[in-house]
Amino acid sequence: MVHTIYVPTFAFWKGDVESRLKLLEEEVLHNEKYKGKFEMGLEIGGLAKHFANQEPIDQIYGNMILVAGGVKSIVHGFAGLEVYTAGIADMSDDVGKSLLERYIGLGKKLNSSYVHVHGSAGFQGIKEPENKSDRLQKIRENLLYGLSISDGIPIGLENLPTPSACDFDSNPETVWSDCVQQPADVQTVIQKTPLKFTFDTAHYSINRNGYIDLIAPVKKMKDHLHHLHVVDSCGYWKANVSKCYDGSIPGDGRIGPDSFEKFFKHIHEHHPDLGICIEVRNIDEKNPEQTRQGIRRVLNWLSQ
DSSP states (O other), X not given: OOEEEEEEEETTSHHHHHHHHXXXXXXXXXXXXXXXXXXXXXXXXEOXXXXXXXXXXXXXXXXXXXXXTTSEEEEEEEOSTHXXXXXXXXXXXXXXXXXXXHHHHHHHHHTOSEEEEOOXXXXXXXXXXXXXXXXXXXXXXXXXXXXXXXXXXXXXXXXXXXXXXXXXXXXXXXXXXXSOOSHHHHHHHHTTSSOEEEXXXXXXXXXXXXXXXXXXXXXXXXXXXXXXXXXXXXXXXXXXXXXEEEEEOTTSSSSHHHHHHHHHHHHHHHOTTOEEEEOOOOSSTTSOHHHHHXXXXXXXXXXX
């Protein structure tokens, strides 16, 4: 049993697939220090327009087959504030259900190992909506529908930053929030089902004080835990005062190296086949050196 190391790719652009695949080959596949100890994979994301209809999805498929045919893949869909503002990703309604169908269709064509989403039940303001429990139930129903048509591909949900502020806004009245934020929200959706959990380390750490224990939330998820987004965060979200940022190299931000080292010791011992995606932001996306450093740190922690 080995971990698969993933990096994100906006696969609509062929060059992005090429640069990410080259990075994985250098740092994972051909690295003599870790040869045979890890597998590599690509996690497909993009802009909202890349998933709005079938034409760009077909281009994503073509680029993945042409450049990375045979490499493991995961479908995650698009990222950033557009998850809320594009109006196509709310997993609590029919438009989100249609988007999920497109994700799953791409995953089936690529023989992907996982499809996961944000809840994307987006609303403005940090207060919880009055109908939160109903929306969580609808997200659950739509994800279970997705699982029923996935031909065995696991379907999962990711925890988001609280209150989905990150680098989007500092005003609590205008910031875009989501019903599915803490791991406890994810647990409400997926408990007593075959649905899976993607744990994002930066989203969990965004506004926690003191030592950030990454092990506690994954222990609660038990067998639902299926995938990791590994990244650090900087800053601390304070209403009307500040913004916070995810995307730092693991160990360089609020979480720090000690917490990550203990976390990966636990993951390697208790979840030895878990997929791990390094979600670091790069200064130059054509030359992803920050992701390279993130991969090196994670491989080192997993090997200690």
